[in-house]
Amino acid sequence: MRDAPTRLAYATLGCFTFWLYAFGPALTLLRGELQFSYTLLGVYSVLWSGGAALAGAAFAPLARAVPRPALLWSSALATAAGAGLFTLGSGVTPTLVAAGVMGVAGTTLLTxxxxxxxxxxxxRRDRALTEANVGAAACAVVAPLALGALAAGAAGWRVAFALPAVALAVLFWRSRRLVLPVPAGHSTPGGAGSTGRLPLACRLFAALTALATAVEFCLVYFGAEVLVGTGLSTAAAATALGSNYLGLLAGRLAGAALTRRPGRTVPLLYASLAVTVAGFLLFWLxxxxxxxxxxxxxCGVGIANLYPxxxxxxxxxxxxxxxxxNARTQLLGGLVTAAAPSALGVLADAHGLTAGFALEPVLVGASLLLLFAGLRAR
Known part of the structure; x- marks a missing residue:
């Protein structure tokens, strides 16, 4: 049921996703301005992902201590502040700090x-999460298009980062008194705040979620650089990266339709991994x-439903x-998405982007193994 808390969650996720998917092409534009290396480009992703890992480590105790509404709106405000620093800061240092702030606050907002x-x-969270990510994918399509259009005009690409902040301000004004669902585990021993060991299947699936994120964000951070290598201008490459996000939108629309009936999650995951490999080979070779x-x-069509x-x-x-x-997925996701794009950047500096992207099939293969092992452990 798409009630008020559900609609608020969908809209908030869309705002965060705009920032997230604008960040990769924005780094390409920033690199064009500041002329830093692929390795330093990887450092930006490491700081964002390290912030995500920190948010994941802190989320469970925060969720026990802070009511959902307070945690939602405070993390939204902090993410907007990080976006402001990223766009208004001058030079490498403040923009690196901003990447870390957006990683911590933005991942808390996501979680x-x-x-x-x-x-x-x-x-039925599978259906809700898939539907939520349809809207997120739409924002992912709009983000690089808005960035590219503004980069080509007088306003400049930085204006795009103000759009989610305005949307969140409107959401806060309209929903600040909304009562959000209370997690059942907060009122029962061993519930949502339990300190017991997570089941093996949960830990394997959390690792799968993290690797799915890494597969996606290696493309987000370095896909535009590959397109520049095919002869496109920097601004055109940043805009063309939107094809990946359009694929995400198409895939998630299909996923939302397919998950209306229960029991389709696992077959859809296997199919998504296969399509991801096919798309990546087209892109890579x-x-x-x-x-x-x-x-x-x-690739976007394949990746679309891996995370949700x-x-x-x-x-x-x-x-x-x-x-x-939930916190475990963000902790692992932060660590893996810090390591994978950073490793890709180092490999690209040493051997070229084509060799660096050999990391992607390794991540997809490991995802397949984790899915199989998690299903066996259930």
Whole structure:
């Protein structure tokens, strides 16, 4: 049921996603201005992801101590402040600090939004999370287009980062008195705040969720650089990266339709991994800009449902401990998405982007193994 808390969670996730997906192409534009290396570009992603890991480590105790509304709006405010520093700061140092702030605050905002949906929808969280990510994918499509359009005009690309802050301010004004669902585990021993060990299946699915994020964000951070190598301008490459996000939107629309009936999560995950591999090979093994853009689109269709469905499996494998399972995915996701793009950046500086992107098939293969092992452990 798309009631008021659900609609608020969907809208808040969309705002965060705009920042998240604007960040990768914004780094390409920032690198064009400041002329830093691929390795330093990787450091930006490390700081964001390190902040995400910190948010994941802190979320479970925060969720026990702070009411959902306070945690939601305070993390939204802090993320907006980080976005302001990223766009208004001058030079490498303040923008690096901003990446870390947005990683911590933005991931807290993401996690509490996911928690609200899990609290509200329980066993059908797979459908709610997939639907939420449809709106998020739409924002992911709009973000690089807005960034590219503003970069080509007099206003400049930085204006785009103000749009989610304005939207969140409107949401706060309209929803500040809204009562959000209370997590069932907060009122029962061993519930959402339990300190017991998470089940093995939950831990394996959390690792799968983290690797799915890494597969996606290696493309987000470095996909535009590959397109520049095919002959596109920096601004055109940042805009063309939107094909990947359009694929995400198409994939999530299909996923939302397919998950209306229960029991389709696992087959859809296997299919998503197969499509991801096919799209990546198109993107990776061509020198043509048109084929690379097509590959990014197909890759987006495949990647689209990996995160929400893997997250649904993670939460479903830890009944009564959803906050801890949610936090574990963000902790692992932060660590893996810090390591993977950083490793890709180092490999790209040493051997070129084509060799660096050999990391992607390794991540997809490991995801497949984790899915299989998690299902066996359930």
């Amino acid at each position: 509490v939004t996911q928690a609200v949906l899990s609290d509200r929808h329980g066993p 061509t020198g043509s800009a048109a084929v690379a853009v097509l590959g990014l689109f197909v 469905l893997a997250l649904a499996l993670t939460l479903g494998a830890a009944p009564g401990q959803e906050d801890r399972a």
